[in-house]
Amino acid sequence: MLLFAEVNVEALVMAAIILAITLGITFWASKKASSAVGFYAAGRQITGRQNGLAISGDYLSAASFLGIAGLIFLYGFDGFLYSIGFLVAFLTVMFLLAERMRNAGKYTIADVLSFRLNETPARAAAALGTFAVVTFYLIAQMVGAGVLIEKLVGINFSLAVLLTGAFMLCYVIFGGMVATTWVQIVKAVLLMAGILTMSIFVLGKVGFNPVELFNRANENKGPESTFSLAPGTYLPKPLDTVSLGLALVLGTAGLPHILMRFFTVPNAKAARSSVVWAMFIIGFFYLLTTFIGFGARAFLGEGGVEGAGTGGNLAAPNLAAFLGGGEGTFGGDLFLAFIAGVAFATILAVVAGLVLSASAAFSHDIWSSIVRKGKDSEHEEVLVARIAAFGIGVIAIIIAIIGGSGLNVSFMVGLAFAVAASANFPALVLALSWRRFNTTGAITGVVTGVVSSIFLVIVSPKVWPGADTVTGSPIGWTLNNPGIISIPLGFLGCFLGTILSKERTEERSFNELFVRSETGLGSERALEKVG
Amino acid sequence: MTDWERIERSDEFRELVKRRRSFVVPATIFFLVYYMAFIIVAGYAPDFMGESVYQGLTVGYCYALTQFVMVFVLGLWYLRKSDKEFDPLADKVVEAAAEFEAGDVRFVRKDDTEVKA
Numbered sequence: 001m002l003l004f005a006e007v008n009v010e011a012l013v014m015a016a017i018i019l020a021i022t023l024g025i026t027f028w029a030s031k032k033a034s035s036a037v038g039f040y041a042a043g044r045q046i047t048g049r050q051n052g053l054a055i056s057g058d059y060l061s062a063a064s065f066l067g068i069a070g071l072i073f074l075y076g077f078d079g080f081l082y083s084i085g086f087l088v089a090f091l092t093v094m095f096l097l098a099e100r101m102r103n104a105g106k107y108t109i110a111d112v113l114s115f116r117l118n119e120t121p122a123r124a125a126a127a128l129g130t131f132a133v134v135t136f137y138l139i140a141q142m143v144g145a146g147v148l149i150e151k152l153v154g155i156n157f158s159l160a161v162l163l164t165g166a167f168m169l170c171y172v173i174f175g176g177m178v179a180t181t182w183v184q185i186v187k188a189v190l191l192m193a194g195i196l197t198m199s200i201f202v203l204g205k206v207g208f209n210p211v212e213l214f215n216r217a218n219e220n221k222g223p224e225s226t227f228s229l230a231p232g233t234y235l236p237k238p239l240d241t242v243s244l245g246l247a248l249v250l251g252t253a254g255l256p257h258i259l260m261r262f263f264t265v266p267n268a269k270a271a272r273s274s275v276v277w278a279m280f281i282i283g284f285f286y287l288l289t290t291f292i293g294f295g296a297r298a299f300l301g302e303g304g305v306e307g308a309g310t311g312g313n314l315a316a317p318n319l320a321a322f323l324g325g326g327e328g329t330f331g332g333d334l335f336l337a338f339i340a341g342v343a344f345a346t347i348l349a350v351v352a353g354l355v356l357s358a359s360a361a362f363s364h365d366i367w368s369s370i371v372r373k374g375k376d377s378e379h380e381e382v383l384v385a386r387i388a389a390f391g392i393g394v395i396a397i398i399i400a401i402i403g404g405s406g407l408n409v410s411f412m413v414g415l416a417f418a419v420a421a422s423a424n425f426p427a428l429v430l431a432l433s434w435r436r437f438n439t440t441g442a443i444t445g446v447v448t449g450v451v452s453s454i455f456l457v458i459v460s461p462k463v464w465p466g467a468d469t470v471t472g473s474p475i476g477w478t479l480n481n482p483g484i485i486s487i488p489l490g491f492l493g494c495f496l497g498t499i500l501s502k503e504r505t506e507e508r509s510f511n512e513l514f515v516r517s518e519t520g521l522g523s524e525r526a527l528e529k530v531g
Numbered sequence: 532m533t534d535w536e537r538i539e540r541s542d543e544f545r546e547l548v549k550r551r552r553s554f555v556v557p558a559t560i561f562f563l564v565y566y567m568a569f570i571i572v573a574g575y576a577p578d579f580m581g582e583s584v585y586q587g588l589t590v591g592y593c594y595a596l597t598q599f600v601m602v603f604v605l606g607l608w609y610l611r612k613s614d615k616e617f618d619p620l621a622d623k624v625v626e627a628a629a630e631f632e633a634g635d636v637r638f639v640r641k642d643d644t645e646v647k648a
Contacts, residue, residue: 077580077591081573084598088566091605095559214587229589230581231573238574245570249563272613276606283599290592511535518548519621521628522533 007154010333014341015153018190019167022348025182026175033176035527036378039385040107040360041263042177043527048270050185052277055261057184058353059086059252059278060191060285062144062313062346063413068286069319070312071234072293074305076217076227078234079293081241083286085248090282092253094275099268100432100517101259106524108357109259109424110365113431116508118439123365125446129424130256130361132450133416134392137255138354140412142400144313145347150405151309152317152340158401165397168351172359172389176382177264180352187349192285194342198316199288201323202295210291217294222302240480244414247421247483254420254428257357266526292316299323311410317343355396359389408462414481415457422486423449430494432517435510441498448493449486456482538628547620554612558605565601569594 033039046054061067064086071079105111110126142161149160171179206212214229221227226234235241252258262271296304296315299322308315317339321327324335363385368376376384400407423446430437430445457463459477479485516522538544573580573591580591 077573077589080592080595081570084566084569084595087602088562088598091559091562091602094606094609095555211586211588214589214592216587218587228581229587229591230577231591232577235574238571241574242567242570245567245574249566269613269618272610276610279602279606283602287599509535511539512533515535515538515544515624518551519544519624521538521625 008152008333008337008340010337011153011340014337015344018341018345018348021186022167022171022179022183022345025186026171026179029175029178029182032178033174034382036107036364036382037524037527038178039176039382040260040356040364041524042181044264044266044524045526046181046264046270048265048273049277050181051261051265051270051274052281053188054181054184054264055258055274055278056281056285057186057188057191057349058257058261059282059350060188060346061141061350061413062148062343063140063409064285065191065195065289065346066148066313066316066343067144067311067410068289069292069296069316070308070314072290073296073300073308073315074226074312075234076229076294076297077231080290081231081235081245082248083289085245086252087279087283087286089249089252090275090279092250093258094272094279096429097253097259097432098262098271098275101428102262102265102268102271103520103523104432104513104517105263107260107263107364108360109256109428110361110369113427113442114369115431115513116510117431117442118503120370122439122442123369125427125443126424127361127365128450129254129419129427129446130358132454133254133256133420133424134354134358134361135396136412136419137257137416138351138358138392138396139399139403139407140409140416141347141351141354142396143403143405143407143412144409145344145351146400147310147405147409148313148340148343148347151314152336152343157405161397161400164347164351165393165400167348168355169390169393171348171352172355172393173386176385177356180349180356181261181264183345183352184349187345188281190342190345192281194339195285195288195292198295198320198323198339199291202291202299202319205295205299205323213291213294213298216298220297220301225302225305227297237478237480239484243479243481243484246487247414247418247481250425250483250487251417251421254424255416256361256420256424257353259428260353260357260360263524267523268520292319295319351396355389355393358392359385362388362392411457411462415454418453418457418482418486419450421483422453422490423447426487426490426494430491432513434498435514436498437494438498438501438503440501440503441494441496444497445490445494449490452489453482453486456486533628533632537631538624541624541627543620543624543627547617547624550620551617554609558609562601562605566598569598 068079068082110123113126114122145164146157146161150157171183218229265271296319307318317336320339321332321336325331363381367384368381427442427445459475460480462480582590584593
């Protein structure tokens with residue numbers, strides 16, 4: 001087996017520098033991550049601005065950076081549709097969940113869901129939602145990491161996945177939320193620096209006139225090109241577009257690794273300001289990705305399509321090489337290496353956040369609350385969290401390597417958003433705002449959301465591609481995106497489960513949850529600063 | 532033990548919830564409608580979205596830019612409203628709760644009769 005095909009030395013050096021910085025952070029953080037509140041919530045000492053950067057680092061995956069730039073390069077406007085949904089979603093998070101999660105919760109989304117419900121089943125339901133989302137998202141990111149690192153750095157796919165997984169586990173196991181947060185902050189700064197530099201280079205070539213960039217991009221499509229300044233090329237079915245849009249705008253508010261970030265700040269005010277910081281950083285980022293995508297079309301043209309690979313993921317790195325003076329030149333290789341390093345850091349920060357949220361769901365919800373009924377020590381819970389992180393990471397590495405580079409990354413990410421929007425989002429929102437909501441409703445809602453979104457994806461034409469326009473789906477299903485059906489089903493599951501069950505007992509009152517989530521009265525305190 | 536029910540019924544808390552809702556509910560409806568309108572137009576009227584406003588600058592790109600503006604404006608507006616209006620009200624609720632627990636009768640029912648501790 002050829003492990004090192006054509007190693008890009010500059011890219012390797014760049015990756016090594018990033019790894020050295022992140023390992024330094026992990027070593028520093030390891031002393032602060034020994035308590036439960038340190039391991040899961042970074043002692044709740046992260047400021048609003050830091051958390052805004054960390055949310056951006058947690059959220060902007062390689063699918064956002066390379067994927068959207070690639071989609072715009074290949075299909076034009078449709079790629080930009082994703083960006084809008086990913087950004088507007090933060091209004092959902094801000095208005096409906098951020099502050100209330102911070103006030104009512106402790107470490108995981110299950111804390112909020114089970115606040116006044118029957119703890120064991122409610123935590124199990126929340127953990128199911130978390131595991132479903134994290135599994136799809138994590139495997140997607142790991143496969144994406146393997147493909148990109150193989151292409152950019154020149155090492156073998158399996159080795160690339162293994163290395164990514166090993167570093168991810170190192171941050172989470174030794175540095176917990178403290179290390180994960182700072183890795184995400186460093187990554188957000190690097191990513192913004194990278195995309196800003198590229199944008200300035202791109203705009204410099206058209207006299208800093210974006211309209212000229214769009215003109216050139218539009219001139220540079222061949223007769224058979226999929227590229228268009230109008231929508232409908234990548235997403236030709238209108239109802240599918242609407243379904244996708246719905247899942248994007250509601251799904252972010254059900255992503256456990258994003259919601260978990262709100263437990264790391266001292267109070268609701270910081271949670272609120274962190275969302276607004278994240279909105280500006282992420283919004284600015286998505287605006288710049290259009291310059292990268294249209295820039296790649298304007299300068300690489302139709303001839304660059306083949307080199308951009310599946311989904312156009314390599315359009316941005318190829319554009320970087322072009323902007324630096326062309327492939328093979330010192331400037332070109334250096335710019336390519338820089339962007340490759342940024343992409344590497346991007347993936348690491350996202351997968352670390354994902355593994356941490358899943359390990360917290362296992363140790364805090366399943367082990368400590370359900371198996372040990374709260375009788376375990378804090379030391380034991382953190383130890384279990386570390387072991388769980390290791391287990392989850394190893395499983396993800398194995399699935400990613402077995403599934404190989406053939407697994408469709410955007411399909412898995414879409415599935416993760418659909419599950420988050422259909423299962424976690426309805427249950428959380430109703431738990432916080434509907435007085436009558438009960439345990440049965442939470443369970444039926446989460447289960448309906450998970451099952452319906454996964455089922456509708458399995459029978460979708462994406463999985464059963466037919467000849468031309470004829471769907472190959474076994475039940476004649478024509479939508480690729482399940483959101484428009486599965487999100488209402490998730491809400492309906494919560495509603496029917498609640499009104500059809502006779503359950504009336506409550507562990508704690510809705511009054512307590514309501515007052516606490518609105519005012520912060522009785523909410524978790526930040527650790528006193530140590531050291 | 533904090534008496535959550537009493538706090539929930541207090542005027543301070545009702546005022547906080549009323550004021551915050553009167554901002555958050557219309558804002559949420561507005562942004563969801565404005566965003567979904569964009570997605571629906573993109574899905575069902577691609578030609579309109581592809582029309583040129585000025586050379587390569589299309590209706591769709593301009594429409595998309597207004598979504599960015601909406602997110603930034605609503606974000607900053609809510610931040611400002613919270614600092615000036617909602618946070619002081621929430622502080623009042625917390626203060627009143629603390630005073631009540633300390634034995635000071637501060638909670639007044641809707642019908643203006645004092646609640647004895």
